[in-house]
Structures are given as C-alpha cells and as structure tokens.
Amino acid sequence: MKKLEKASGHLNRRDILRAALGGCTVASVGFGYTLSGGGKALAEVVADETARKAAAEHVLTMGLDATLNQFPGRVGTPHMSWIHGAPEFKAAIERLSGGRIYVEVHDGGALGGQAELLKKVQQGVVQAGSCSMQNAAQLVPILNILDVPYAIGNEQNFWRLLFSKEFNDTFRKGTEDRRLVVAFAHPWVRRVMLSRSVSTEVRRPEDLAGMKIRVTAAKLEQLAFQILPTSATPIAWAETFSALKDGVMEGLHLAPGSGYDTGMATVIGQIIDTDWMYNTDSIWLSSRWLDKLDEDLRESVMEAAFEAQTYVYNTYETIQRDTFGIMPDSAPDAGFLAAGTKMTFLTDEERAAWKSALSVESNPLLQQAVDTYGREAYELVLKVTAAQGGTEPVRWWKL
Incomplete structure (x- = not known):
C-alpha cells in the first residue's frame, strides 16, 4: 500500500x-x-x-x-x-x-x-x-x-x-x-466557442453567417440559433471534439469550463463572451x-x-480566472490561454448587437416560447435581475 x-x-x-x-x-x-x-x-x-x-x-x-x-x-x-x-x-x-x-x-x-x-x-x-x-x-x-x-x-x-x-x-x-x-x-455562463479552423474574428452576429454550430437539447438555445445566421447542428457530445478538429462544424455554444474539462482547448481557437444563457x-x-x-x-x-x-x-x-483562463485578468498560462485560444471580450456596442438580434420583443419565436413556458415567470426574472441587492447565499428553504 x-x-x-x-x-x-x-x-x-x-x-x-x-x-x-x-x-x-x-x-x-x-x-x-x-x-x-x-x-x-x-x-x-x-x-x-x-x-x-x-x-x-x-x-x-x-x-x-x-x-x-x-x-x-x-x-x-x-x-x-x-x-x-x-x-x-x-x-x-x-x-x-x-x-x-x-x-x-x-x-x-x-x-x-x-x-x-x-x-x-x-x-x-x-x-x-x-x-x-x-x-x-x-x-x-x-x-x-x-x-x-x-x-x-x-x-x-x-x-x-x-x-x-x-x-x-x-x-x-x-x-x-x-x-x-x-x-x-x-x-456557468455559455459562450460561443469556435474551432481553430475558423479564421474570421467573430464579434457580431453576422460574423457567424453560414457556420455550423453544435447545439444542445435546450429549447431556447435552439431557438436562438434559428434566429442567428447559423446552421444549428445537433451532434452527439461524444462526437463533438472530432467534429471540431476535422472541420465538420465550426463551433459550439457551451460553458468554457465544460470544454476545458473534456480536453477541447486544443481544438478551440476563439471564445466570444456572448453570454446570453447558462449551463x-x-x-x-x-x-x-x-x-x-x-x-x-x-x-x-x-x-x-x-x-x-x-x-x-x-x-x-x-x-474561471485561474483554471479556465477565460477572464480579462486571467494569467497567460491559465487554461485556454495557455493553449493559445483567443479570448474575445465584446464592447458595449457589439454586445448590444447580440441583444438586439436575440430580443424577445422583435422575435415571434421567442415571444411564443415565453408564453408557452411562463410569461409571469419571465417578468419575475426581469424584475429580480434588474433590481439592486445582495448576492450572498441565503438559506432559501427558510425564506
């Protein structure tokens, strides 16, 4: 022993x-x-x-x-x-x-x-x-x-x-x-992550035009990629690494930590902080x-x-900073950065373009989804996240 x-x-x-x-x-x-x-x-x-x-x-x-x-x-x-x-x-x-x-x-x-x-x-x-x-x-x-x-x-x-x-x-x-x-x-917030075979620097929704992006079974994620100028690609998780490496698809939408934990840093060339939903x-x-x-x-x-x-x-x-290397203040030898992955942090103007493209108000598909799954719950989320207040853990079962 x-x-x-x-x-x-x-x-x-x-x-x-x-x-x-x-x-x-x-x-x-x-x-x-x-x-x-x-x-x-x-x-x-x-x-x-x-x-x-x-x-x-x-x-x-x-x-x-x-x-x-x-x-x-x-x-x-x-x-x-x-x-x-x-x-x-x-x-x-x-x-x-x-x-x-x-x-x-x-x-x-x-x-x-x-x-x-x-x-x-x-x-x-x-x-x-x-x-x-x-x-x-x-x-x-x-x-x-x-x-x-x-x-x-x-x-x-x-x-x-x-x-x-x-x-x-x-x-x-x-x-x-x-x-x-x-x-x-x-x-963990999801980001658009692109294969090393993609040479285009993606900063706006139109930069994704024609790309095949791997999506999950999440209904709202699938709707988002129907709205964006991409081809949503339902590839099994076990096949995703090879699909990125071989150029079968250009990217995926995932929390970077999950990609890092499964060894994807070697095939991911860009990570864009689009940040519209979570794992x-x-x-x-x-x-x-x-x-x-x-x-x-x-x-x-x-x-x-x-x-x-x-x-x-x-x-x-x-x-996120020291293990995955996906924060603005991450060290160059941390996570994805150590593997040579480019981190793209959007400007306020660029982020506004993504928010506009995926706004509930201008997309009937999203409006229908909100009505299907709970308009009242959606309004509640908007109210709470817009308010000021603490974020410290509380004993929720006693509220």
Missing part, C-alpha cells in the same frame, strides 16, 4: 481500484481522498469510508454524470466543473448528520446520463444526482424561462436571482411539485427520500446543501 500514498492530484482510478475498497465505491473513496488533500494514505481513506458506511442509519446514493479530474495543481476544484461542490456536499452531509447518513457516490454516468438520472431521483430510486437545469426542463418546463436570451444577464444577476424569494417561490416550487429539490447550482449545472435531491427523514436529519441535509452552495459561490470567479 505504500505505493499508493501520493498527493491526491496524482491518484487515478486504477490506483484506487488496486486498494481493497471495503464495500465502498471507487468514487466515494476518490472523493474522500481528494478532500483529505493528500494528508491521508489511501488505505486510511478506504478504512474511514468503510467504517462510516457501516455505522450509518441511512445511505444516500448520489449519481454523477462526471468523474474526478486528474489535473495535478488544478486551481479551485480537482473535479469536473459540472459536479463542482459534490465532494464538499458529501462531506457536509456526513458531518452535519453526525454520521447517521453516509453518501455513496457513483460517478462517470454509472447510474445513467443526466436526463435518466434525474428521472431516477424523481422516482426516489436514487436519492441525489447531477443534472443541468436545461436538461431538467424536460421534466420541469418552467425552467426553460431561465434560458431566454439575455433575460438574466451577468453572473451577479444570476446569483441575485438564485438567492431570491421570488426564485424560491416560483422555480424551486416548480421543481418540488415534481418531487425534485435543487440542492445547489453553479451557473446551470445542479445537484438534485429526491423529495420522496428527504421527506421520510427525521426533521433533524432533513435540516442537516439542507444545511449541507447551503454549505455546498456557499463553497461554489466563493470559488466561482477563481476557477
């Missing part, structure tokens, strides 16, 4: 599998090892996980569609951006419950992809899982309103919305009516499971969610 006593950033899944796991999952041990900061030998982490699971009254099964990253020296988070905060959530639940709840992690999509996983959480088959709000909109249509282009605006506006009573009473209630509880969220990655809880817990344990789980949300909030800017 001495060969396994390494810094956490240098361990991989094969190292962990070589250890006797004592009935714990690889992901659970990996999270425990990561949180120890390399201060414990792997064998000690395995023993700790085994003992905690055996002593617990309840086992919370948490499915994740991503795995631990293996980036030594990574700033902010040693794991993929779309499950940011998940290890801290596990640790907080076990600590705040006094060991009465053990969190067993299954990562890498072992329990299904995002949409399948969320259905399992809704049914109570799995107690917690990762899924973006965009994918969750298939079950909770009102969440589509969060994707109306430029309705939210910058990240501080999103934090203000997320911690508001209005969000709690409208969007969280919409999910809870479908037996889903948002534990915490990380709203609102989230961890969800089953209300069926939560409601069956004793009151003190329910409160422990929600306090753990608050701790995880606060952790995500506090590290959000650091990760």
Whole structure:
C-alpha cells in the first residue's frame, strides 16, 4: 500500500481500484481522498469510508454524470466543473448528520446520463444526482424561462436571482411539485466557442453567417440559433471534439469550463463572451427520500446543501480566472490561454448587437416560447435581475 500514498492530484482510478475498497465505491473513496488533500494514505481513506458506511442509519446514493479530474495543481476544484461542490456536499452531509447518513457516490454516468438520472431521483430510486437545469426542463418546463436570451444577464444577476424569494417561490416550487429539490447550482455562463479552423474574428452576429454550430437539447438555445445566421447542428457530445478538429462544424455554444474539462482547448481557437444563457449545472435531491427523514436529519441535509452552495459561490470567479483562463485578468498560462485560444471580450456596442438580434420583443419565436413556458415567470426574472441587492447565499428553504 505504500505505493499508493501520493498527493491526491496524482491518484487515478486504477490506483484506487488496486486498494481493497471495503464495500465502498471507487468514487466515494476518490472523493474522500481528494478532500483529505493528500494528508491521508489511501488505505486510511478506504478504512474511514468503510467504517462510516457501516455505522450509518441511512445511505444516500448520489449519481454523477462526471468523474474526478486528474489535473495535478488544478486551481479551485480537482473535479469536473459540472459536479463542482459534490465532494464538499458529501462531506457536509456526513458531518452535519453526525454520521447517521453516509453518501455513496457513483460517478462517470454509472447510474445513467443526466436526463435518466434525474428521472431516477424523481422516482426516489436514487436519492441525489447531477443534472443541468436545461436538461431538467424536460421534466420541469418552467425552467426553460431561465434560458431566454439575455433575460438574466451577468453572473451577479444570476446569483441575485438564485438567492431570491421570488426564485424560491416560483422555480424551486416548480421543481418540488415534481418531487425534485435543487440542492445547489453553479451557473456557468455559455459562450460561443469556435474551432481553430475558423479564421474570421467573430464579434457580431453576422460574423457567424453560414457556420455550423453544435447545439444542445435546450429549447431556447435552439431557438436562438434559428434566429442567428447559423446552421444549428445537433451532434452527439461524444462526437463533438472530432467534429471540431476535422472541420465538420465550426463551433459550439457551451460553458468554457465544460470544454476545458473534456480536453477541447486544443481544438478551440476563439471564445466570444456572448453570454446570453447558462449551463446551470445542479445537484438534485429526491423529495420522496428527504421527506421520510427525521426533521433533524432533513435540516442537516439542507444545511449541507447551503454549505455546498456557499463553497461554489466563493470559488466561482477563481476557477474561471485561474483554471479556465477565460477572464480579462486571467494569467497567460491559465487554461485556454495557455493553449493559445483567443479570448474575445465584446464592447458595449457589439454586445448590444447580440441583444438586439436575440430580443424577445422583435422575435415571434421567442415571444411564443415565453408564453408557452411562463410569461409571469419571465417578468419575475426581469424584475429580480434588474433590481439592486445582495448576492450572498441565503438559506432559501427558510425564506
């Protein structure tokens, strides 16, 4: 076992599998090892996980569609951006419950992809899982309103919305009516990212004319690219890297961190801060499971969610600046910049052109979508994001 006593950033899944796991999952041990900061030998982490699971009254099964990253020296988070905060959530639940709840992690999509996983959480088959709000909109249509282009605006506006009573009473209630509880969220802003084969410098909507852009299943994203002078291209995620590299398509619309975490920096030549919608990655809880817990344990789980949300909030800017290298003050050796990707930051005039092209008022398709998914909710988003106010995390279930 001495060969396994390494810094956490240098361990991989094969190292962990070589250890006797004592009935714990690889992901659970990996999270425990990561949180120890390399201060414990792997064998000690395995023993700790085994003992905690055996002593617990309840086992919370948490499915994740991503795995631990293996980036030594990574700033902010040693794991993929779309499950940011998940290890801290596990640790907080076990600590705040006094060991009465053990969190067993299954990562890498072992329990299904995002949409399948969320259905399992809704049914109570799995107690917690990762899924973006965009994918969750298939079950909770009102969440589509969060994707109306430029309705939210910058990240501080999103934090203000997320911690508001209005969000709690409208969007969280919409999910809870479908037996889903948002534990915490990380709203990574999407940007237009172009292949290295594109020589045109894109700063205005018309610069995209004729380009094939990979889109997701998000309804409002698809509508936006129908409005823009592009060809929306539904390519499977697993094929996206090759499609960019081989010139099958010119770009994609994605939160840069997700692209960086999957090794796309080598094929991305430009990133433009169009910033009209988000990858609102989230961890969800089953209300069926939560409601069956004793009151003190329910409160422990929600306090753990608050701790995880606060952790995500506090590290959000650091990760974007120092890990992904997508901020104006990022160092030249950070993230995408180190790979030679050009970061394009739009002027106010250029951004106004994108806002005009994608305005709800001038696009019947967007007006129809707003009416379909909730005009009142849309007006609420505009009201909250336009107001002044704090963005600090609050205990939303007590509002």
